[in-house]
Amino acid sequence: MTSLLSCKKSVEAGEDYAFIGGEVINPNNDYVTISSSTRFDTIALDAKNRFLFKINNLKPGLYAFAHGGEYQMVLLEPQDSIIFRLNTNDFDESLVYTGRGAKKNNYLIKMFLDNEQENQNFMNLCQFEPSRFEKVLDSTRHSKLKELDEFLSFKSYSDLFKTIATTGINYNYYANKEIYPFGYYGYRNLIHYNDLPENFYSYRKDIDYNNEDLIEFYTYNKFLYSHFNNLALKKYYQTATHYDLFDRTSVIYNLEKLNLIDSLVSNPAIKNNLLKYTTRDFMSVSEDSLETQKVLNSFLEKCSSDRDKNYINSLAFSLKGLKKGKKLPKLVLVDYNDNEVVFDSIITKPTVIYFWSSSLPLLLKNSHYKVKQLKTKFPNIDFIGININDDDNTHWKKILNQYNFPVTHEFQFKYPNESLKALAINSVKKSILVTKDCKIINPNVLLYTSEFEEELAQISKKKW
Incomplete structure (x- = not known):
């Protein structure tokens, strides 16, 4: 892939630019996007599914690279020439960079994948009592910081990279400690969060709430969001008692x-x-x-x-139009055979409408597996899956086939952006329960809760 750069004229040292290019295997559409908080660029793939793009007047920092509903971060600094090759069938795991600036980005990709794998086991760690939980987290953090020091010893890297790499380690650790009381005590006993060891949150003195270099960094934002969720508990429990189930709404x-x-x-x-x-998040559930x-x-x-x-x-x-008893908005869907349909034509009995995206593969698999179980348990209730990706209209079909999911009750929005806005869809975790007449029973249900199954059981007993 380095040949992509050979035809480009050299630039003078000190010019604020960066090249990014690569090849997409099994592309889901004919373009990629590169974006940050201050810019958004759409770049077409050529006949060989390759692209090369020069960013002039580069602002050093994290940029989001996206294709076909999937995205990853890339750190771009002046005179970087990042080239990559990726396979959409295994987006994150197949992404490897070459060229100037590649080593730092390959390090960040590895860190991202390591964090993702650890976070999948996080709820199991939340069962540990505080001292054991801290011991595991401290050991993992120490190992990662040591690994980073060894990486930095081989070459001189910018302060920006060091900040981002260190943040990826420390703030993932901080976020897990902020989330811990919610998992350990649960909503029923969360008032005991004050019983945690006195120095459990000693790192809070080191928090930087205003690091603009990290504004696009998922780990930093995850921490901040979790942190404020935790801090607000003090005010909440000034009036609530230990008998009260914690109410996030x-x-x-x-x-x-x-x-x-x-x-x-x-x-x-x-x-x-x-x-x-x-x-x-509050308005969506209130x-x-x-x-x-x-x-x-x-x-x-x-x-x-x-x-x-x-x-x-x-x-x-939009939320005002999605209250209980209101009819679903008139939106156009496309089925697996490219037929255009509307809700009225496909809903004939009480129905759960759930949503999925290829950018969240674990959730899309889990939601389909859960729906399969619920279909068996509640045969008189229908389940409709809607893909919310805004990309090539064959991509979502490829995903269904890849996982061998049934396609008879699967759809995609004809106009995704307008439809998501009309249904106030901010998360694929949200589902909507409606009557056979498309009237809303519950505009915000969660597939995996026992409360949802209890609601379905009650719906099943009614004659609609």
Whole structure:
């Protein structure tokens, strides 16, 4: 692939540019995108499914590389020439970089995959009592930092790379400690989070709430979000008692999160992101219109981004049309045979509508396996799967075939962006339960909860 660069003229040292190029095996569409918080570029693949792109006036930092609903981060600094080859059938695991700037990015890819693998086992670790949990986490963190030191000893790397690599280790560790009380105590006994060892959160003195270099970094954002979830517990339990089941939809709890974000984060971009996603998540599950308005008002007072304000206001409008008893919006779907259909024509009995994306392969597999179980348990309820990817209309079919999933109740939105907005879909974890007349029974159900199965059992007994 290095031959891709041979025809390019050399550039003078010091010029702020970077090249990124590569080859996509089994492409899902005919383009890739490169984006950051300040730019978005769409680059066409050529006849050999290759591309090469020069970024001028480069702002050093993390960029998102995306193709066919999947994405990964790449660190670009002046005069990097990153070349890669990837297979969409195994996106993250097949991604290997070559060229100038490759070593640092291959290190970051490995770190990402290691973190992902560890996080899959995280809930098992949450069963450990605090001292044992800390011992395991501390040992893993120490090993990773030692490995990073050894990597840095072979070559001189920029301070930016060192910051990102160190953050990937430390903030993944911090995030796991912030999430731990929710897993260890559970919602029923979460009030005992205060019983954790006194120095359990000693790292908090080292937190940087305003590192703009990390604004695109998933690990950093995961930590911040988990951190504010944890900090807001103090306010929540000033009124709740140990007899109360923790309620993540509490308006007191969510208003406190917004207040904490506003007081502790000064960087506008980081603050606005946290405010937006906290408000979005609350509004998506709240059933109380007055409480929703309180949180919306608090968000609008604190947010400085007109774009984010417009997004949340639009979401609020969509959610008003998705209340219990309302009919589903009239949206156009496409079935496996490319026929255009609408909900009214395919829903004939109580139905669960669930969503999936190829960018979340574990969730798409788990949701289909869960639906298979539920179909057997509740034969008088239908289940419709909708792919939400906005890409080539053959990609979602390839995914279904790859996993040998049945295709008779699978669809894709004809107009994904408009449809996701109309149904207020912010997460593929959300499902919608409707009657045979397409009237909403529950606009926000979770496939994997016992409460959902209890609701299905009640629905099954009714005559619709």
